[in-house]
Amino acid sequence: xxxxxxxxxxxxxxxxxxxxxxxxxxxxxxxxxxxxxxxxxxxxxxxxxxxxxxxxxxxxxxxxxxxxxxxxxxxxxxxxxxxxxxxxxxxxxxxxxxxxxxxxxxxxxxxxxxxxx
Amino acid sequence: xxxxxxxxxxxxxxxxxxxxxxxxxxxxxxxxxxxxxxxxxxxxxxxxxxxxxxxxxxxxxxxxxxxxxxxxxxxxxxxxxxxxxxxxxxxxxxxxxxxxxxxxxxxxxxxx
Numbered sequence: 135x136x137x138x139x140x141x142x143x144x145x146x147x148x149x150x151x152x153x154x155x156x157x158x159x160x161x162x163x164x165x166x167x168x169x170x171x172x173x174x175x176x177x178x179x180x181x182x183x184x185x186x187x188x189x190x191x192x193x194x195x196x197x198x199x200x201x202x203x204x205x206x207x208x209x210x211x212x213x214x215x216x217x218x219x220x221x222x223x224x225x226x227x228x229x230x231x232x233x234x235x236x237x238x239x240x241x242x243x244x245x246x247x248x249x250x251x
Numbered sequence: 252x253x254x255x256x257x258x259x260x261x262x263x264x265x266x267x268x269x270x271x272x273x274x275x276x277x278x279x280x281x282x283x284x285x286x287x288x289x290x291x292x293x294x295x296x297x298x299x300x301x302x303x304x305x306x307x308x309x310x311x312x313x314x315x316x317x318x319x320x321x322x323x324x325x326x327x328x329x330x331x332x333x334x335x336x337x338x339x340x341x342x343x344x345x346x347x348x349x350x351x352x353x354x355x356x357x358x359x360x361x362x363x
Contacts, residue, residue, distance in 0.1 A: 176353035
């Protein structure tokens with residue numbers, strides 16, 4: 135049984151470049167979350183999907199950040215014109231249902247470590 | 252005030268000892284709570300869910316104090332493998348369907 139996978143695991147981008155981060159959730163999981171984790175901090179919520187619907191994107195830091203999940207499975211987080219402050223680990227998580235308030239276990243992927251130089 | 256606050260530690264604990272730490276939350280509507288553990292440079296993994304006043308799972312005990320809005324985690328008979336960062340996360344509410352607020356985590360270091 136495969137868990138959540140993310141690719142690439144590491145990405146180095148020059149400031150101003152666009153990047154795309156991929157998340158493959160556990161098969162059949164309805165909910166998908168993206169988080170940003172800076173060093174020494176907990177994961178910060180970015181956005182949430184229930185199937186293909188993006189129900190909450192209030193955590194996206196700017197309009198340079200865009201996420202999609204067009205077929206309700208794989209999701210891509212895109213960051214345009216990367217800045218140094220975007221350097222962080224980007225975590226994807228999925229959960230089986232779409233329970234209100236996120237009141238169920240989330241399964242995390244290994245994350246993508248983005249470094250913007 | 253942050254929505255979720257945790258003592259960052261580190262808590263240095265001799266092997267075999269007991270350690271406890273708290274997590275305070277501001278959203279009184281939170282009904283359930285989770286403790287995740289995160290090893291260095293790894294992803295968070297669920298340690299324990301708390302849906303009522305508390306939960307116990309082996310050496311780990313979580314207790315919820317709704318009046319004072321904090322949840323504690325106690326680890327008994329600490330093992331070297333318990334060294335990790337422990338993240339607290341209250342569930343959201345129906346107003347914030349999937350948006351969860353993680354604490355910054357409490358680091359525990361178990362020493363031989």
